[in-house]
Amino acid sequence: MADPSSYRPKPGQIPDSPGVYRFRDEHRRVIYVGKAKNLRQRVANYFQDLAGLHPRTRTMVTTAASVEWTVVSTEVEALQLEYSWIKEFDPRFNVKYRDDKSYPYLAVTLNEEFPRVQVMRGAKKKGVRYFGPYGHAWAIRETVDLMLRVFPVRTCSAGVFKNAERTGRPCLLGYIGKCSAPCVGRVTPEEHRELAEDFCDFMAGRTGTYIRRLEKDMAQAAEEMEYERAARLRDDAGALRRAMEKSAVVLADATDADLIAVAEDELEAALQIFHVRGGRVRGQRGWVTDKVEAVDTSGLVEHALQQLYGEERGEAVPKEVLVPALPEDTEAVSQWLAERRGSQVSLRIPQRGDKKDLMVTVQRNAQQALGLHKTKRASDLTTRSRALEEIAEALGLDTAPLRIECYDVSHLQGDDVVASMVVFEDGLARKSEYRRFQIKGFEGQDDVRSMHEVIGRRFRRYLQDKERTGEWEESRETTGGAPSDAGPPGPVPAGPAGDAEPLGAAAGAPPGSTGARDGQGARDEDGPREDEGAREDDGRPKRFAYPPQLVVVDGGQPQVAAARRALDELGIDDVAVCGLAKRLEEVWLPDDDDPVVLPRSSEGLYLLQRVRDEAHRFAITYQRAKRAKRIRSSPLDDVAGLGETRKQALIKHFGSVKKLRQATIDQICEVPGIGRRTAESVAAALATTAPAAPAVNMATGEIMEEDDGAGS
Secondary structure (H helix, E strand, O other): OOOHHHOOOOOOOOOOOOEEEEEEOOOOOEEEEEEEOOHHHHHHHHHOOHHHOOHHHHHHHHHOOEEEEEEOOOHHHHHHHHHHHHHHHOOOOOOOOEEOOOOOEEEEOOOOOOOEEEEEOOOOOOOOEEEOOOOOHHHHHHHHHHHOOOOOOEOOOHHHHHHHHHHOOOOHHHHOOOOOOHHHOOOOHHHHHHHHHHHHHHHOOOOHHHHHHHHHHHHHHHHOOOHHHHHHHHHHHHHHHHHHHOOOEOOOOOOOEEEEEEEEOOOEEEEEEEEEEOOEEEEEEEEEEEOOOOOOHHHHHHHHHHHHHOOOOHHHOOOEEEOOOOOOOHHHHHHHHHHHHOOOOEEEOOOOHHHHHHHHHHHHHHHHHHHHHHHHHHHHHHHHHHHHHHHHHHHOOOOOOOEEEEEEEEEEOOEEEEEEEEEEEOOEEOHHHOEEEEOOOOOOOOHHHHHHHHHHHHHHHHHHHHHHHOHHHHHHHHHOOOOOOOOOOOOOOOOEOEOOEOOOOOOOOOOOOOOOOOOOOOEOOOOOOOOHHHHOOOOOOOOOOOOOOEEEEEOOHHHHHHHHHHHHHOOOOOOEEEEEOOOOOOEEOOOOOOOEOOOOOOHHHHHHHHHHHHHHHHHHHHHHHHHHHHHOOOHHHHOOOOOHHHHHHHHHHHOOHHHHHHOOHHHHHOOOOOOHHHHHHHHHHHHOOOOOOOEEOOOOOOEEOOOOOOOO
């Protein structure tokens, strides 16, 4: 625990300007980000007598080891910078809302030549118009089905669209009049885009125009005695009315507004948002957060506004935002919202009438969401706590293992040998911390040796992080040093092929973020390694900086012994190791001849099984992906500067790699986009690659000619 007076800035050192400040811990990780109208007054508040601070604020300042600040010109700039840094550094003491589910949106892909209407989840994409979110995907599909009568916009996938384009026959929706069939040229791209834009206008709340137009056309058709056309227009107007009835009118003045309500207690807060467009509720969503910082309702509202509109532009930010309490700096927040919308935004508390009545409904939903969340979490916490306590008791640990890492090795008869590392914190999977490794220290099949290599590389990286921050030297002085034959005497050497890195996550992506599905928060060591010098003081969570309390390996005594030996060689003696054998679900400990047998009904055994199975699933998924990539490989992959488009052009021109190998450089130059230097590189690459043995039809004995681009 640090003494705040040890890093307190000197009097007069802090400017009295608007700005953003960051508290860092002893490892230089950013643990809190805040903004202030007056930096001097705000930061000084953190260095008063600890007894006078809120318990959460006291925990933060005693965890921190330094504070720094950045001066900005205006309070709006401070608001924007605070949001950017919270998103980048993921500080542990800042309130961060998390969705309690992945909400579906109705999306129109206006960024395509032929816009498509579809259901979308996850991060929003540029050039796509979104409506919602909706509580259920089926609600979107019902609405779309009704509206396609009037706005027959394309809904098919790219594959179906291209197939219809190739065959000249539209899909079923084209035949029954629920698609204008741009795939076969029934409408031009311009006409189809106009339909998509009309669809968006109707969904945005401009409904009266279209219904009145349909009724006018219906009356005109009836006067001209075109009764079939009049009946069709009547049915179209009825379909639009039914689509409108699915979202009841809540505000009579056709208001576009978002209503935000907060329900909170001392530890947690639940947020509910109703999206009202054209006076109708078009979507609803809910967030829940732990109150890790001392924050009141106005602070929760401000954080919610930042997260809700931080990535939005234009009409995605409504004209009105109704809240239960105004942020501390209402003027700056209103100006920030107006900049994002491009016009004035009203941020206020509803006082009377329909809007206040609707806010009561939103508040009731927030209260119910908080109660449901606490009920679920209480049950989950009880079960997970019991499981961790049972594991600690069975393995003889001093404390419950709050962070568990599990490792598994996967291969196919000795080829494509890989390993996985999965992380469970507080009994829950932390997918952004997953890692995957390629075994490069040797060739062939040896699970024990592979496990030794992976454990060594992971913890060698951990020691490198400790050495850079000075923790390694401090720990050696405290413990009397590591064994002379185990501890690193100087800089810790790198692994045989580098260490694993995170997959798919940007450098500043927050651990445990919602986008990490199926290990999308992990990257293997083939990816570009981070510049460790540049990363040393950037404040982001270091990917291998947190040691586990327990390492679990998938296997029995040999694998456990290999893992323990790897840790001993690095001088690490404060991490427990065990193995879980699949055959009898026995738990093995280092140097024990007999396994630990947990009862079949044990919550601890169930948690270990979940951890082991997740590591196995993650490893085999990676191994299959590598094998598939190897099978699909082509000699053209090794040609520098030859992208996928030009590779396909070459194969399409010559028909196969075999025929391309027989072509001259001048013939290769005839392919559009292929210059002479590239042609020479292609010819050289194919000349040094031996052609594969011819395929044989095992039924007839016939030698089959190569006729595709995958072979060599």
